[in-house]
Amino acid sequence: EIVLTQSPGTLSLSPGETVTLSCRASQSISSRYVAWYQQKPGQAPRLLIYDASSRAAGIPDRFSGSGSGTDFTLTISRLDPEDSALYYCQQYGGSPLLTFGGGTKVEIK
Amino acid sequence: QIQLVESGGGVVQPGGSLRLSCEVSGFTFRTFDMHWVRQAPGKGLEWVAVTSGEGYIKIYADSVKDRFAISRDNSKNTLYLQMNSLRGEDTAVYYCARDLTIGAPDYLEYWGQGTLVTVSS
Numbered sequence: 001e002i003v004l005t006q007s008p009g010t011l012s013l014s015p016g017e018t019v020t021l022s023c024r025a026s027q028s029i030s031s032r033y034v035a036w037y038q039q040k041p042g043q044a045p046r047l048l049i050y051d052a053s054s055r056a057a058g059i060p061d062r063f064s065g066s067g068s069g070t071d072f073t074l075t076i077s078r079l080d081p082e083d084s085a086l087y088y089c090q091q092y093g094g095s096p097l098l099t100f101g102g103g104t105k106v107e108i109k
Numbered sequence: 110q111i112q113l114v115e116s117g118g119g120v121v122q123p124g125g126s127l128r129l130s131c132e133v134s135g136f137t138f139r140t141f142d143m144h145w146v147r148q149a150p151g152k153g154l155e156w157v158a159v160t161s162g163e164g165y166i167k168i169y170a171d172s173v174k175d176r177f178a179i180s181r182d183n184s185k186n187t188l189y190l191q192m193n194s195l196r197g198e199d200t201a202v203y204y205c206a207r208d209l210t211i212g213a214p215d216y217l218e219y220w221g222q223g224t225l226v227t228v229s230s
Contacts, residue, residue: 035216044206045204045217090216097159098144
């Protein structure tokens with residue numbers, strides 16, 4: 001089973017800063033099949049990044065993804081208070097077919 | 110406009126059954142794989158199951174295998190999740206979600222608003 005470990009658990013930053021979230025897999029993820037989602041309280045998740053670095057439709061270029069193998073990152077630049085949310089990474093193709101990381105909470109002061 | 114609307118959640122006793130529905134609109138339903146994902150209160154996301162466009166392929170998480178059944182009726186643009194032998198740990202908001210593109214890999218671009226299932230005596 002592929003386990004995704006996200007770090008840190010919580011971040012508190014100021015508007016305008018840049019943040020990098022980490023997602024580490026317990027084994028190599030083939031073809032960089034990793035996605036990132038944003039979830040705000042009471043809402044469904046929103047797809048931000050897929051294939052490790054491709055932005056989903058309508059996602060601003062402040063959001064970028066990178067990584068390969070077992071280490072993947074989501075970078076959010078020029079933080080906006082609207083970016084306060086939980087962020088989850090997801091892998092495809094392992095066992096189970098899809099797994100999510102435990103999430104990182106980003107708070108914008 | 111793409112919409113996914115879940116229904117069927119509620120309170121059920123341990124060992125009981127429930128069927129969730131997800132009615133979709135705004136896209137050609139039969140061409141996309143569809144998923145169920147759940148989220149226990151205050152917890153993270155857990156993928157539950159996927160069905161292929163025509164419903165021939167169905168894959169489950171180990172935690173629900175042999176208890177849950179995913180299905181779809183393409184004539185009604187509706188996805189289902191039949192949940193049997195429910196346990197307390199199945200308490201969660203259940204989301205239906207559509208793949209980003211036709212075929213692999215599976216990323217979840219469109220989500221419903223979720224329906225809450227509470228398993229409690």
